[in-house]
Amino acid sequence: MQSGIQIGRVPRPGAKEVPYLRVANVKDGYVDSTDVRSVLADDVEASRYGLRPGDVLFTEGGDFDKLGRGCVWDGSIDPCLHQNHVFAVRPDPRVLLPEFLAALAASPHGRRYFVGASKQSTNLASINSSQLKKFPVPLPPLTEQRRIAEILRAWDDAIERVRLLLSRTQKRYDAAAERLAGSANGAHARLGDVTRELTERNAGRLDRTAVRGVSNTSGISMMRGQAVSIDVSRYLVLPPRAFAYNPMRINIGSIAMSRLDAEVLVSPDYVLFACEETRLIPAYLDHVLKTRRWRHDVNAGASGSVRTRTYYAELAAIRVHLPDLERQRAIATALDAVREELTLLGRELELLRTQKRGLMQKLLSGDVRVPLDEEPSGD
Structure with missing residues (x-):
């Protein structure tokens, strides 16, 4: 070594x-x-x-x-x-x-x-x-080691194929999102002209089980119980298809649309806003948020300075590509299909990894022994 x-x-x-x-x-x-x-x-x-x-x-x-x-x-x-x-x-x-x-x-x-x-x-x-x-x-004998390695290599090959397909599909999505939702050409509008800030407090309507957080990887997701206050009366109400973000972490992508069918609660430290749906479709904006142009504008801001916090008034100044509603729906539908493919590939990859971990546990612990081929005699 x-x-x-x-x-x-x-x-x-x-x-x-x-x-x-x-x-x-x-x-x-x-x-x-x-x-x-x-x-x-x-x-x-x-x-x-x-x-x-x-x-x-x-x-x-x-x-x-x-x-x-x-x-x-x-x-x-x-x-x-x-x-x-x-x-x-x-x-x-x-x-x-x-x-x-x-x-x-x-x-x-x-x-x-x-x-x-x-x-x-x-x-x-x-x-x-x-x-x-x-x-x-x-x-174990070399023959058994070899057989175990061959079995696990078959899972490794399957995992690698799905991983590569997932990577290529992600690149395809990123390129399509930039072209369709992050375009610098065509009509644009200030985000503040086509959205409104949401500030409604819970005031006892929902309990702690309704509290969610925002992640840059999993979007609107469950919060750990210890991270939730006992009193959630000041928590903000997030309706379906509205957006929430952490003003301290939006620069790393912690902003997401709620895909849930019911209202949930988020931290009072978050910023919430909703689309004026006669001009901006939430599903379309959800894809805009994944583009390089959006990330650049969030990090740099209209003045070009880097900020550590981004509140709604600052976010509202960002200009977004705004085609007509029919075009927005078509773009959202096309990109939703690719994103669904990404979700399915991610699940397949995790299932393969879980299967491999189970095999490793059984084969490498000796719980399951593989049939042995005879070693060469050396004569």
């Missing part, structure tokens, strides 16, 4: 640029080589920190989802080094297959070990080389 090259040190004489892998390149089950950087290293360092095909990469940590995350290096870049926040483990091929070790690290057994052994602070965790060396590795 080896640690990697330190980035930012003073290069030695004769050093040359060599590609290296950082934590961002090491994903759960694969290496992302779309953004591989280079570091100055001499021949000694290149030899010491060089990767070989079959090395298993482990991340030191950071966010909890990066803790002990590992995959097998395929040698697609040669030479290639790794930085000091990525460990490289070279299994003894007589007793341990790289694919089996990588699967074991990602299994519930591996996650329990790394979380339990890690040094933790708020939302962060890390492991060192000593803790990694102590990772307990069960050693």
Whole structure:
């Protein structure tokens, strides 16, 4: 097992640029080589920190989802080094297959070990080389390791196909949204001329179970009970198809339309507004909010200055592309169809990952044993 090259040190004489892998390149089950950087290293360092095909990469940590995350290096870049926040483990091929070790690290057994052994602070965790060396590795026969790796690879292939399809569909949606809803050409209007702010308080109409939050990933969603005040009388009432956002987080996309059929409550710190539907269709505006042009205008504002809070009066000054109502409906319908496809692909991806986790739990714990082929005799 080896640690990697330190980035930012003073290069030695004769050093040359060599590609290296950082934590961002090491994903759960694969290496992302779309953004591989280079570091100055001499021949000694290149030899010491060089990767070989079959090395298993482990991340030191950071966010909890990066803790002990590992995959097998395929040698697609040669030479290639790794930085000091990525460990490289070279299994003894007589007793341990790289694919089996990588699967074991990602299994519930591996996650329990790394979380339990890690040094933790708020939302962060890390492991060192000593803790990694102590990772307990069960050693079934190589034939069984190989069969387990083949079974899990079939799920990995399916997951990768859906992941790529999801990525391509997201790019298709983004491009269509920019072209149809984020256009700089044609009629435009100030958001304040086609929407109105909502300020109605709850005053006892709804209870705590009606409280929702706004996320930049899941839109209007349930709130954790401990985050909700006992007294919700001052909470704001959010009707169906109205919009809510956190003025401190709208710059990262925390704004969404309520797709619920009933009124809900949101924090009194939020800002709420609704469309004047004779001029602006909510479903159309919902897609406008996903465009680069919208994000730029929210971050920069009409004056071009960056703000840390964006209240309704400031949001109202933003100009949005405003075709006629028939065109708005057509755009919303087309983009809704692509977004529904994204939702279905996301569910399929999560189901495949759940199935794989279940298989890993059974196969890597020994609860289910795979049939063994006979090993060559060696005669």
